[in-house]
Amino acid sequence: MFLSFFRCTYGSSAAMDSCVFMGEEEINSLYEDGDIVIGGLFPLHYSPVSFLPAYKTKPPPTIFSSRALRWMQTMTFAIKEINQRSDLLPQLKLGFHIRDSCDDIPVSLRALLLLVNGLPDKGVERNNNGSNLGCAAVQRTVSPVVSYFASCTCLSDQKEFPTFMRTMPSDAFQVRALARLVSHFGWTWVGVIGAESDYARFAIQLFLQESVQYGVCAAYAHFYPAGLNQQALDELLDVIQVLHRHYKFSFYVSYIYIFYTCNHKHQHCMKYPTIIRRRNISGLQWIASEAWATATALWEEFGDLLTGTLGFAIRRAEEIPGLSQHLISLRPSYIHQTAFLGTENLNDVYSAYSDVTQLRVSYNVYKAVYLVAHALHDMANCQVGKGPFLNGTCADPKNFKPWQLLHYMKHTNFSALGEKVNFYQNGDPIAYYDLVNWQRRPDGSLDLVKVGFYDASLPAERSLVINDSTIQWPASRSVCSDNCPPGSRVARRKGEPICCFDCVPCAEGEVSNKTDSLECLRCSQDTWPNKARDLCLPKTIEYLSYHELVGTVLCVISVVGACISLSMLAIFLIYKDTPLVRANNRELSFLLLAFLAVCFLVGLLFIGEPSDWLCRFRYPAFGISFALCISCLLAKTAVVLMAFRSTLPGSRAMKWFGPNQQRASVFLGTAIQVKKSLCVATIIIECVTGSEVGFWCVLGYIGILACMCLLMAFLARKLPDNFNEAKFITFSMLIFFAVWITFIPVYVSTPGKYTVAVHIFAILASSFGLLFCIFAPKCYIIILKPGQNNKKNIMQR
Known part of the structure; x- marks a missing residue:
């Protein structure tokens, strides 16, 4: 279809004699002759709506783009500037041939073939090499190509596009920047929206892959048709609205990433916010891709919805010296053009054409022209024998092959307005983006504020720099669940x-x-x-002090308990020959009272700041003293059982459990506890009061002795005797178990020094239980009822 634009006739030598352009002549073009002519394609016009050509009628009327005209004139300005320089291509003059792509692939290809083949009236021969600033379809047709606005990651594929270069960063870098941005603010719950196109699909797929490493979840990823109709628009907004309501209590706002080109050709740019406003979907934070991060036309209609938008924009040039004057002073007589400009004075009106405050795409065009110029300059300075090609040959700057120019272009490094410009092997530039924030001025106008930047040349951890304090926010964070704090x-x-x-x-x-x-x-x-x-x-070292009320009270009770025990011991010693004292094994009673006094005093070892020796000594002292007491009780209970068993005819039980055997049983029961205490190294060798194993081993052995004592006393509780001691031992053991069983959960749950207080209380309570249950009734008889302290009364049933 496109090859039919030209009809060529050939002579006998198979050389082309002439070519005639078939079709309607295009008048909208700019041309200036030179030694080397650079071709350019710009979307100077575009269709107001997307359409599929039927090839039966002419396309509908088109709309003029003031921005594209500025881009085009930036190219002519850059070429004029280079031609005036003495340090860059001094022996060559650059020319240009610029055509309108109409932002449409078929039209772009048609214009491209006109550029490549040339027209006789323009004096451009078929073999002239041009550097086209265009799209993927163009790249598949001619080489080399330098794009100023194509960002699709797909164009980095050197197998499919081996001769493609660009001054616009690949979307792969933008995606990394977006993922870092999400991570910086801790956003984890995002919605992703894009048009049904290669551009959007590549970008969104990369974003989803890149953001996973930051723990980001996509609430939805939705693609809508390029020709957005009402049904597709309603479907898209239904997705947002349903999720927004479902997770209303889980997160505050939806963060939407949009990957599409936003200009007047894409009417959904205007439809989309209109429907959002109509549906009253509020609290949305927008994150814009570079395709519309600086689309100020949206602000005029939807500033109330888009305030706070964050987005990455192409790097802005602060100023291109002389460009503003070139734009406003341009006259048709300066160059060979036919329809682009009139004779009006551009100083009298404001237009996007003369606005040089946001030179982003224009700056890319400027760098693209300089890329070709520097490549040609390096080619012209090549020394024969030291060239980059076979056998050190060089290329002729006035008659070179496309692949020779491409070689120099890919190895060119230069500075443009103070910025270092260089390229990767695949033809992509080193990425740099401005992070911009849409802010509302007091008068309601838009202020596009730079709040940070992304520089891919820096290490990953420092590539994104954000000044959080300068950002104007529309709403709160975007998370499905709030972050779990430490703890x-x-x-x-x-x-x-x-x-x-x-x-x-x-x-x-x-x-x-x-x-x-x-x-x-x-x-x-x-x-x-x-x-x-x-x-x-x-762990803080806390100890129970004598100066505290609790410490003082426990100290007094311990001393009083010891004094009572010793007083009872004195009474038993004074009345050691009375029937009551003798009947209840006075030797074991003396030992038990002495050991009980020791148990009371052991509590004092846990009060005050422990020294090293005291810390090592007090737990063994506790374990051994209680083992002595319970061993004495166990022996006394055994004596009661043996005594009544010996009254049976032929029984010789008391012969095998006499005084020596009783002393031996007390010694044996205590010796096991002593050995156990010595084996618990964490208690004996170190001051480790928190050694759970050692402490519970000591307490466990006391519990075993107490269980044996309780069992034997319970069996002997009903033996015939007016004053059967087994009854009192049984009752004392029940109190002992009640105290220590209650002690265990309280001890475990009580923190710090109060753990020691609980331990002392358990020692005192169990000691008083043994003392009063066993010896108080005896002392009562001895002191207050001496008449009952006789053999007859004791043996009476």
Whole structure:
């Protein structure tokens, strides 16, 4: 179809004699002759709506683009500037041939073939090499190509597009920048929207892959048709509205990433915000791709919806010296043109054409021209024998092959307005983006504020720089679930995306010291969690002081208990020959009272700041003293059983359990506890009061002795005797168990020095239980009822 634009006739030598252009002559073109003519394609006109050509009628009327005219004149300005320089291509003059692409692929290809083949009246021969500033369809047709506005990642494929270069960064860099932006603000719940096109699909696919490493979840990824009709628009907004309501209590706003080109040709740019306003979908934070990050036309209609928009924009040139004057002083007589400009004075009106405050795409055009110029300059300066081609040959700057120019272009490094310009092997430039924020001035107008930048040449951790304080926000953060703070862990919600979770506080003794921790870690034995459970702190050394009320009271009670025990011992010693004292094994009674006095005094070892020797001594003292007491009780109970068993005819039980055997049983029961205490190295060798194993071993052995004592006393409780001691031993053991069983949970749950207070209280309570249950009735008879202290009364049934 496109090859039919030209009809050529050939002579006998197979050389082309002439070519005649077939079709309607295009008058909208700019041409200036030169030694080397650079071709350019710009979307000077565009169709107001998308359409599919039927090739039966002419396309509908087109609309003129003031911005594209500025881009085109930037190219002519750059070529004029280069021709006036003495340090760049001094022996060559650059020319240009610029045509209108109409922002349409068939029209672009038609214009391209006109550029490549040339027209006789323009004096452009078929073999002239041009550098086209165009799209993928153009690249597949001619080489080399330098694009000023194509960002699709697909164009970085050197197998499919081996001769393509651009001054516009690839979307791969923009996607990394967007992912870093999301990570910087802690956003994890985003919606992704794009037009149904290669550009959007490549960009969104890369964004989803890149953002996963930052823990970002896509609430939805939606593609709409390029020709956005009402049905497709309603479907898109239904997705947003349903999710917005469903997660209303889980997150505050939706963050939407849009990948599409936004100009008047794409009417959905205007339709989309209009429907959002009509549906009353508020609180949306917009993140714009470079395709519309600086589309100020949207602000005029939808500034109330788009305030706070963040987006990455092409790097802006502060100023291109002389460009503004070139634009406003341009006259048709300066160059060979036919229809682009009139004779009006551009100083009298404002237009996008003369606005040089946001030179972004224009700056790309400027760098593209200089790229070709520097490549030609390097080619012209080549020394024969040292050239880059076979056998050190050089290329002729006035008659070179496309691949020779491409070689120099890919190896060119130059400076443009103070910026270093260089390229990767695939022809992509080093990416740099401005991070812009749409802010509302007091008068309601738009202020496009630079709040940061992304520089791909810097290390990854420093590539994104943001000045948070200068950002104007429309709403709050975008998360499905708030971050789990330190001191808690993430608990996934079954059946929901990974970004939706609950926060569970760390368990007792565990901490987490980072946000969104997946698990809590247990503190070591020497540390414990702080109140926030985000840090393990060394355990503070607390001790029960004598100066505290609790310490003083427990000290007094311990001394009083010891004094009572010794007083009862004195009474028993004075009345040791009375029937009551003798009948209840006076030697074991003397030992038991002495050991009880020791038990009372052991409590004093736990009060005050412990010294090293005291810390090592007090737990063994506690264990041994109670083992002595319970061993004495066990022996006394055995004596009661043996005594009544010996009254049976032929029984010789008391012969085998006499005084020596009784002393031996007390010694044996105590010796086991002594050995156990010596084996608990963490208690004997080190001052480790928190050694759970050692402490519970000591207490456990006392419990075993107490169980044996209780069992034997219970069996002997009903033996015939007016004053059967087994009854009192049974009752004392019940009190002993009640105290220590109650002590265990209280001891475990009581923190710090009060743990020691609970321990002392249990020692005193159990000691008083043994003392009063066993010896108080005896002392009552001895002191107050001496008449009952006789053999007859004791043996009476």
